[in-house]
Amino acid sequence: MNVTFTGVINSDDFEVVLDGLRRWLGEPGLQGRERLSGEQVTFEDARVALICSRSFGSRGVGHDFLIEGTVFDDLDPALRFLAALRQAYVGSGVTAELEYGEMDADGMPTGEGLELP
Amino acid sequence: MSNQGLGQQVQQYVGTTGQLMGLQVPVTEPDSPNNLGKNLPANPGHQGITVGVTARVQGLDGFTLTHSAQELERLTAVGHALGLDARTIEDFLYISSRDKKQINAALLEQQMVNHATCILPRGYPYLFKNAQEFAAFSDLLVDEINAKGAGVAGTICVQGSSLRKPTAGDIDVAIILAPDDYAVLVRRYFTTSKKLCTKVGKKNGPVVVGLGAMNYVQLMVVCKDCEDNPEKYNTERNNFIYYMTSGILHSSRSVTGNLKAIIPILEKDYKKLSIDSISYVLEGSAFDLKPTMAVVHS
Numbered sequence: 001m002n003v004t005f006t007g008v009i010n011s012d013d014f015e016v017v018l019d020g021l022r023r024w025l026g027e028p029g030l031q032g033r034e035r036l037s038g039e040q041v042t043f044e045d046a047r048v049a050l051i052c053s054r055s056f057g058s059r060g061v062g063h064d065f066l067i068e069g070t071v072f073d074d075l076d077p078a079l080r081f082l083a084a085l086r087q088a089y090v091g092s093g094v095t096a097e098l099e100y101g102e103m104d105a106d107g108m109p110t111g112e113g114l115e116l117p
Numbered sequence: 118m119s120n121q122g123l124g125q126q127v128q129q130y131v132g133t134t135g136q137l138m139g140l141q142v143p144v145t146e147p148d149s150p151n152n153l154g155k156n157l158p159a160n161p162g163h164q165g166i167t168v169g170v171t172a173r174v175q176g177l178d179g180f181t182l183t184h185s186a187q188e189l190e191r192l193t194a195v196g197h198a199l200g201l202d203a204r205t206i207e208d209f210l211y212i213s214s215r216d217k218k219q220i221n222a223a224l225l226e227q228q229m230v231n232h233a234t235c236i237l238p239r240g241y242p243y244l245f246k247n248a249q250e251f252a253a254f255s256d257l258l259v260d261e262i263n264a265k266g267a268g269v270a271g272t273i274c275v276q277g278s279s280l281r282k283p284t285a286g287d288i289d290v291a292i293i294l295a296p297d298d299y300a301v302l303v304r305r306y307f308t309t310s311k312k313l314c315t316k317v318g319k320k321n322g323p324v325v326v327g328l329g330a331m332n333y334v335q336l337m338v339v340c341k342d343c344e345d346n347p348e349k350y351n352t353e354r355n356n357f358i359y360y361m362t363s364g365i366l367h368s369s370r371s372v373t374g375n376l377k378a379i380i381p382i383l384e385k386d387y388k389k390l391s392i393d394s395i396s397y398v399l400e401g402s403a404f405d406l407k408p409t410m411a412v413v414h415s
Binding site: 004006007008033034036037038040042051053055056057058059060061062066068070097098099101107108109112113115 | 176177178179180212215217218309310311312314323325340341344351352353355356358359362363365367369370371393403404406
């Protein structure tokens with residue numbers, strides 16, 4: 001069973017956000033892209049697929065980053081993995097709010113999203 | 118400006134040396150079959166374009182209009198002389214105003230010239246070898262989008278730097294959707310794959326927001342409430358706001374169906390194109406930007 005997640009990384013600095021993702025994923029070479037819609041990074045391997053991009057609202061690009069994706073694992077290891085994302089930012093003083101939900105075999109959520117404790 | 122032939126008008130700006138602000142310009146003969154002047158609007162409205170782009174950029178984070186009044190006047194005049202319509206000229210100016218990728222007036226003028234005198238007449242973007250290669254690419258792309266997209270029909274096109282400069286690094290593909298078709302995608306996603314919820318009923322669990330059969334305008338009302346009252350909604354509100362206000366859904370997002378699976382298929386035959394993303398784009402949104410080139414099945 002897979003786990004889908006969504007969240008906000010509370011930093012305006014893309015390099016800080018990217019560094020945290022590099023630490024979390026163990027991918028020191030991870031690079032982002034500068035798009036018209038703001039900075040964006042995508043990543044996919046056997047464990048996780050994600051997109052992280054600068055937020056956007058009615059006044060244009062925002063000052064934090066949105067992350068969403070899927071962890072290809074069962075619930076408990078997936079939650080440990082997501083908790084490690086928040087740990088990756090501890091040293092830089094950045095917080096991350098995450099919600100998660102289990103998915104069935106068809107990729108549909110089995111319930112409402114829950115906040116990562 | 119009169120509705121005269123393109124070659125004649127470009128010549129007025131370029132002079133007899135083929136130089137435009139120091140840049141080499143391929144001048145089209147007035148009677149050429151590729152003469153773009155035939156579509157020149159009768160009243161170009163330079164001031165209207167300047168006012169339009171100023172209004173778009175004003176107060177928008179990440180954008181600053183840095184061209185002087187004189188440069189704006191020249192750019193709009195050259196754009197019209199090249200036969201570009203008002204919206205395309207305004208979008209050129211808008212794109213050049215992005216803080217992190219500013220394009221100065223001289224380079225922007227060159228990109229307008231490139232588009233009007235090279236790309237439009239030949240009918241295919243930079244990075245493609247010839248029209249045949251673009252036609253084959255178009256056939257494959259349309260077939261794959263029909264097979265793997267999110268099941269809403271739109272206008273498929275190339276947009277971005279490959280229509281403006283020979284040094285473009287990649288090809289951007291957009292599927293332009295009418296507002297209510299765009300709403301179908303967002304509504305479906307937030308009622309099946311993800312749930313936009315209010316926290317009002319947290320004691321008994323979150324309450325799913327009933328997006329039902331809301332059209333685009335109705336979804337925007339919910340979006341505004343999400344922006345005005347963030348504490349009322351779950352974290353999904355951030356993606357909902359992003360999707361609704363940006364008007365762009367990149368292929369890396371699961372809301373787009375399986376669009377991202379198309380990229381490796383295209384890369385197999387067209388690696389040099391560096392296709393990074395295929396996006397659903399809301400018609401009239403900030404990312405529905407000209408110039409574009411239609412991608413149609415032969």
